[in-house]
Amino acid sequence: MKLINPILLALVFLLFGTLMVAQEAQQDKGSFTGGFQNSSNFFIRDSLIGAFDIPQYDYQHFGAQSWLDLGYTRSGFDIGVRFDVFNNSNLRNPNQSYTANGIGRWHIGKSLDKFDIRAGYIYDQIGSGIIYRAYEERALLIDNALKGVRLTYKINDNWNARVFAGQQRNLFSNYEPNMRGAVLEGYVDLTSKEEGSKLFTLAPGIGLIGKTLDDRTMSSIVDIVKTYLDEDRFKPTHNTYAGSIYNTLSFGPISFYTEAAIKTAEAFNDPLALKTNRDGSTSPGKMVREAGSVYYGSLSYAGNGLGVTLEAKRTENFEFRVDPNLQLIEGLINFIPPMNRQNTYRLTARYSPATQLLSEQAYQADVKYRWNKKLTTSANFSYITDLDGNKLFQETYTEIIYKHSRKFQIKGGLQLLDYNQEIYEQKTGVPIVETVTPYVDFLYKISRKKSIRTEFQFLAIGDDEKAGFKQDYGDWLFGLVEFSVAPHWSFGISDMYNITPGKLSPTDPDSGEKLALHYPRIDIYYTYKSNRFSLSYIKQVEGIVCNGGICRLEPAFSGFNFTASSSF
């Protein structure tokens, strides 16, 4: 696919700018915004921890990715462009090197009375994203913006509708299948006049998405299905439709979100479906054609210091990609909300479940209570199985926050976790990972500008009796000290110590003994106005990196990382 000529785009940018400047009669002077982000890695080979055997460690030594966003709004116009640069980057695939640059995104929009017209690369979402979400998540290099057009119509103050059509972005190109969608969303206040306003409200919505496969993609499906025996064959269709109906009901302090989504039958890869082989045996993994559904509900209460959220979700055959041959995080059209706590501490976040798209039944309860100005407690419980009842994930997480004074705050708690590593990481024959992780976080404000924060965590893991070791990498101890001098500087030093090595811990090549290794990290952060820079030395063990239930296995890292971000 031919890249959009950057010079042409710059000219368009200038033309619009000039036109708008010419409209001197208007008082709106417009606003110019932008942002820059860079992450550069200096790779230092460390074969002991598995940081080797990719070009960056072997001979490139440096990899970076950068984004520059520019946007201008004036008189109802909204234009923007983003320049993306990848230099020997390992962000696209942690085991490979990727180099490319060009216009990664652009858009032009104009509001006209009740209409809003937009063309280019468009981010959007229907409901909670179950049937459609076009968004950017740079940490995983997800940017599945719709390259196309969108028309939004404001029916009245409470209702609006929009339609869109286009193709999904794929780095500097786009996937060939076409998509179109329509959404109607509203707001209804059912509160009687005597009761005041906004006591009982509804925010209903309905969305539809259609996808049409291109000939090449259909041909690739046919190429696969024709290799199957008759019992596994199906006739694929070019078009797939997904619809979702959703509503947020608010009644005083209670909020109840419900969404039901269905998808017509389409071809997708089911790793567990049994395929008949030519010798008569069967083995799991084949392309199937099935319809799918997701049902999701979230009930929450907030008032009098108490916050409660209860969630439930059922997912069946809802793998929805532009091309069924794509895998992992490629080509996803939708986003199914995760049903576990999004943890931030190093060890409590070590085992995070990826949202299962084909078979998942999940529940989550979150309770938070503020006893007084000093003391807050919270607890979270999540439980995830497949539709056959096989346990995938369970987490119990507690937290106590005590603010003794303005000077210091202490936060601590305990995490109990079960994690089906065989499903989430395709590690064969391993038992369900069981961990117990106590943690404590202490913040002390030395003065108005200076503060020190420390973290301590200990992850105790179960035994893999068959292997004769602790599960996975064994037990971990983590400590961090962070010293901040507001408003500019922050320094951090931490160490993740594999105190009791496990089955997958590195082995001493001479003695054959499992090694108890340190994974240190040193960070320096500098902030100036809306600019932030960091320089870090990192030695990091292999692990799962997740953002909102979208996860991938990141290999070990050894080296320096420099980041810069700026907004204007």
Added chain:
Amino acid sequence: MKYQFFALIVVSVFLGACTETMVMIPEISNECTEKVILVEELTGVSCPNCPKGTEVVEDILALFPGTVIVVGVHGDFLSEPKSDSKYDFRSEPAKAVEDFLKPWLGKPAATVDRFPFVDLPDGEITLINPNQWLSRVEQRCQTPQSLDIQIDSNYDEESRQATITVTTTGMVPIEGELRMNLFITESHLIDPQDAGGLGQGIISDYEHNHVLKDMLSELTGDFLVNNLSIDQSVTKTYTYEMPAESNGEWLLDNMEVVAFVTEGGQTRGPVLHAAITHMD
């Protein structure tokens, strides 16, 4: 009026295309030319999904008898032996070939004649979806044979040395540089294999076939000839000293010699033709 307007748009966008002509699924055709296809299977003992790839390979061999030669490349990725493995299939040649065929996203993966099929990204030749391998073989097997390869292997039991003579003969005029590649493979090695992808955990008595054990040519192939005309023959001779038999490995009966000719000079292919013979 406003509501009808949007309802009309929605109906026209969605319902207008609800019915469509069903796609017909053709049968696999195994009517091929005389050309022999090379399949390099990127696999590994610790790769839970690789047995799925091997099943596809077995299907290919059953459907296209005599038309396909398979080489199992146990490089570095997911190839470390299991705790009760007798053998370590990893080798420097296998690792070099595995790197040479990059980029690929994971295993199992395979090349079919190292051919850059049109649906692969520019510069890529490795197929990561095993479901696609069979149809790619079907596609490739329609290619006319352009040259012939004859392998003559003479093995001396005492010295455990094989003298391998490979003769390439043109069947149509071929322009450009041709390169000769020579692999040594071994089959019928019984050893554990991670088969988590099949839901079978670790299979302790898995039969590993076509395992790449050595490479007698350069990674990019040895220079063979510039331009090959009809009936023109070029002969190259290699010698190979087989390691001593150990624990059921390096058995003469299980050793094979695979030769294939690639075009394109320093590039990776595609493979014009391949041949195989027992090392005896």
